[in-house]
Amino acid sequence: MQISIGTSMKADVNSAVAEVIGKANNPKLLILLCAYEHLKDASEQIANKFPGVDLIGTSTTSYYESESSDKRMVLISFGADAEVEVGILRNLSKAPLQDIASMEQKVSKIGAGDGNTVCIEFCTNDEERLVSSMNVALEKANIPIVGGTIFGYPADATGYAMLNGVLYPDACCYALIKNKTGKIRTYSELIFRPIEGANTHIATKVNLAKKELISLDGRPAADVYCEDAGVSRSELVDNVLVSPLGRVIGDEIFISSPYAIGENGSLINYKKINENDTIQIMELMDYDEIGAETRRQIKEENKKISFVFSVNCIYRHLLYTQRNYLTEYLTAMKGVGPHVGIIGGGEQYKKQHVNQTMVCAVFE
Numbered sequence: 001m002q003i004s005i006g007t008s009m010k011a012d013v014n015s016a017v018a019e020v021i022g023k024a025n026n027p028k029l030l031i032l033l034c035a036y037e038h039l040k041d042a043s044e045q046i047a048n049k050f051p052g053v054d055l056i057g058t059s060t061t062s063y064y065e066s067e068s069s070d071k072r073m074v075l076i077s078f079g080a081d082a083e084v085e086v087g088i089l090r091n092l093s094k095a096p097l098q099d100i101a102s103m104e105q106k107v108s109k110i111g112a113g114d115g116n117t118v119c120i121e122f123c124t125n126d127e128e129r130l131v132s133s134m135n136v137a138l139e140k141a142n143i144p145i146v147g148g149t150i151f152g153y154p155a156d157a158t159g160y161a162m163l164n165g166v167l168y169p170d171a172c173c174y175a176l177i178k179n180k181t182g183k184i185r186t187y188s189e190l191i192f193r194p195i196e197g198a199n200t201h202i203a204t205k206v207n208l209a210k211k212e213l214i215s216l217d218g219r220p221a222a223d224v225y226c227e228d229a230g231v232s233r234s235e236l237v238d239n240v241l242v243s244p245l246g247r248v249i250g251d252e253i254f255i256s257s258p259y260a261i262g263e264n265g266s267l268i269n270y271k272k273i274n275e276n277d278t279i280q281i282m283e284l285m286d287y288d289e290i291g292a293e294t295r296r297q298i299k300e301e302n303k304k305i306s307f308v309f310s311v312n313c314i315y316r317h318l319l320y321t322q323r324n325y326l327t328e329y330l331t332a333m334k335g336v337g338p339h340v341g342i343i344g345g346g347e348q349y350k351k352q353h354v355n356q357t358m359v360c361a362v363f364e
Contacts (some may be wrong), residue, residue: 001078001079001081001082001179001181001182001307001363001364002015002078002079002080002081002082002182002305003077003078003079003338003363004023004025004079004216004307005023005064005074005075005076005077005307005338005340006019006020006021006022006023006024006026006074006075006076006077006084007019007020007064007072007073007074007075008020008072008073009069009071009072009073010073011071011264013037013038013042013045014041014045016034016038016042016073017045017046017049017073017149019073019327020073020075021046021050021052021073022050022088023075023077023100023196024050024075024077024357025077025079026079027050027053027077027078027079028053028078028079028080028083028084028156029046029053029054029055029056029077029082029084029086029175029177029238030046030050030052030053030054030055030056030057030075030076030077030208031055031056031057031074031075031078031120031175032046032055032056032058032073032074032075032076032077032162033057033058033059033060033062033072033073033074033241033340034057034059034060034072034073034074035059035071035072035073035076035078035330036059036072036152036153036154037080037158038059039057039058039160039167039264040060040167042073043055043057043162043165043166043167044165046075046165047164049164049307054084054085054164055086055159055162055164055165055323056085056086056120056122056162056163056164056173056174056175057122057153057162057173057196058122058150058159058160058161058162058173059160060122060148060150060152060342060343060344061151061152061317061342061343062340062341062343063310063312063330063333063340063341063342064339064340064341065081065330066070066327066330066331066334067210067327067330067335068208068317068326068330068343070152074340075153076111076307076309076340078177079110080179080185081149081179081180081194082173082175082177082178082179082180082323083110083111083178084112084171084176084177084178085106085107085175085176086107086163086164086175086176087102087163087173087174088104088105088129088168088171088172088173088174089103089123089133089134089172089174090125090159090168090170090171090297091170091171092123092124092125092129092130092170092171092172093125093129094170094171096126096133096172097133097136098132100133100137100360101133101138103135103137103138103174103292104288105132105164106135106137106176107137107140107141107143108141108303109136111178112141112142112143112178113178115183115184115185115302116178116179116180116182116183116184117141117143117176117177117178117179117184118143118144118146118176118177118184118186119134119138119143119144119145119146119147119174119175119176119177120135120146120147120174120175120177120309121145121147121148121174121175121235121348122147122148122150122161122172122173122174123147123148123149123150123171123172123174123348124150124159124160124161124171124172124286125159125170126170127148127149127271127348127353128271128353129236129256129347129349130172130348130353131351131352131353133350134172134174139351140227141360142152144186144310144349144350145348145349145350145351146183146186146311146348146349146359146360146361147172147174147229147311147344147345147347147348147349147359147360148311148313148343148344148345148346148347148348149345149346149347149353150341150344150345151314151343151344151345152343152360153315153318155284156277160205161173163335164194166267168241170262173340177194177364178334179364180304181364182304182363183364184361184362184363184364185298185301185302185303185361185362185364186300186349186350186359186361186362187294187357187359187360187362188267188349188354188357188359188360189290189291189296189357189358189359189360190253190290190357190358191213191284191285191287191291192244192246192253192255192282192283192284192285192356193253193284193285194246194253194280194281195228195229195243195280195281195282195283196283198228198281198282199228199257199280199281199358200248200278200279200280201216201224201278201279201280202216202217202276202277202278202279203216203221203273203274203275203276203277203279204214204216204217204218204275204276205277206272206273206274206275207266208272208274210262210268211268211269211270211271211272211273212262212266212267212268212269213256213258213267213273213279214262214264214266214278215264215266218263220231220265220266221265221266221267222236222261222265222266222267223265225245225258225267225281228281229243229281230329233245233261233265234360235249236258236261237258237259237260237261240257240258240259240315241315241318241319241322242283242284242306242319243271243281243282243283243284244256244258244282244300244315244355245257245258245267245269245279245280245281245282246256246281246282246358247271247273247277247278247279248277248278248279248281249278250281253280253282254271254352254354255271255282255354255355255356255357256269256270256271256273256355257269257270257271257313257315257355257356265302269355270346270355271346271353271354271355272343273341284319285322287319287325288325288328291329291332291346292332294358294362295332295333298336298360298362299336301362302337302362302364303364304364305336305337305338305362305363305364306337306338306364307337307338307339307340307362307363308333308336308337308338308339308340308360308361308362308363309339309341309361309363310333310340310341310342310358310360310361311341311342311343311344311345311347311358311359311360312338312341312342312343312344312358313344313346313347313355313356313357313358314343314345315355315356316356316357316358317343323338336362337362341360343359343361347359
């Protein structure tokens with residue numbers, strides 16, 4: 001697939017834009033990733049330089065080559081062998097379904113084939129509602145979602161999804177990308193398993209609006225976590241890097257990351273847990289071995305890799321950074337093929353919103 005990557009570390013937004021567009025040659029789609037302070041100006045400039053070319057993007061910390069940076073500007077350009085439809089889902093916190101009819105039209109128009117189309121998206125919030133809404137349009141066409149929750153902007157600022165040079169709060173921008181010359185395969189990587197002899201618990205009280213798990217088996221959730229994980233309440237939040245919550249659905253487990261202890265021992269999470277969900281406490285596995293197996297599988301199933309786009313959870317990023325593993329990990333990903341990644345506050349994959357996971361799309 002014809003994909004090029006323009007990057008710049010220049011502090012001046014005009015200079016950075018001038019550098020990244022140098023790799024964009026007759027693009028069908030552009031994806032912009034940049035620092036928060038550059039997003040508005042860079043989006044407008046690139047939209048003006050490429051009128052009529054589909055453009056999505058957001059502010060983020062990006063992975064490129066063997067380094068991560070919150071100052072790098074990246075412009076990914078998809079060429080003539082891509083079929084593309086882009087759009088925006090607004091009002092995620094209230095009524096994202098208002099834009100689903102438009103998305104359904106775009107899905108129909110792109111004519112997805114067998115394993116050759118993906119939906120890349122960046123969203124600001126309300127991920128569970130977003131994934132459910134998007135799959136109304138995507139499921140029948142069997143188009144998988146690979147996306148991330150926008151993360152890393154200043155605490156007092158607003159996160160934005162960008163479409164064609166316009167910034168949208170409370171929204172998700174997306175690109176439906178069809179590869180006319182090969183496949184697009186998607187992968188997720190989980191580096192946790194239930195702790196040895198893990199107890200199974202039931203979520204007996206939750207506050208969905210706050211993503212708050214109030215009780216497990218009728219007891220304060222923090223107390224149940226601490227007993228199973230063998231830590232004190234003061235150690236709980238830091239321990240989540242190696243021991244998050246697992247939401248069990250059939251034979252699959254989806255990670256939910258607590259980031260704070262609420263009143264009366266509740267847990268505030270990045271992923272919603274529903275009442276009556278089955279919950280287990282997880283433990284870290286050998287992430288180096290698991291990553292090697294993921295990369296082996298990707299290379300085995302994709303004989304000619306043009307590009308890999310990944311989303312890594314901020315908690316995975318912090319874990320790898322603390323253990324001085326991040327450079328080794330990124331170097332290994334670079335060895336798979338041309339790779340650009342972002343850090344997400346959560347990851348969206350197919351029909352789920354997850355935490356502490358790596359998701360990626362591999363373009364032949």
